[in-house]
Amino acid sequence: MKYIILFSLALILLLIVLFLSLKNKKHIKDFKNQDVYSKVSTFRYYFILFVLIIVLISVLYTKLMDFLINK
Numbered sequence: 001m002k003y004i005i006l007f008s009l010a011l012i013l014l015l016i017v018l019f020l021s022l023k024n025k026k027h028i029k030d031f032k033n034q035d036v037y038s039k040v041s042t043f044r045y046y047f048i049l050f051v052l053i054i055v056l057i058s059v060l061y062t063k064l065m066d067f068l069i070n071k
Contacts, residue, residue, distance in 0.1 A: 004063050011056040018049050 001067065004060065004067060007056055007060045007063060011053065011060060014049060014053050014056065018046075018053065021045070021049075
């Protein structure tokens with residue numbers, strides 16, 4: 001049960017980070033005029049965030065199903 005709470009808190013934290021970073025990205029006025037390395041690092045940042053969120057959702061789902069089956 002403690003792993004379910006831990007993974008859900010990590011998922012909530014990652015969703016908050018994603019929301020705040022997307023909110024702050026809208027305030028960058030010259031995002032389209034940035035150099036290629038900056039755009040790639042931004043893409044890599046969001047890609048890693050999305051992958052971590054998907055992994056946490058799948059791990060949380062499996063832990064929750066294991067908990068419900070063994071209950």
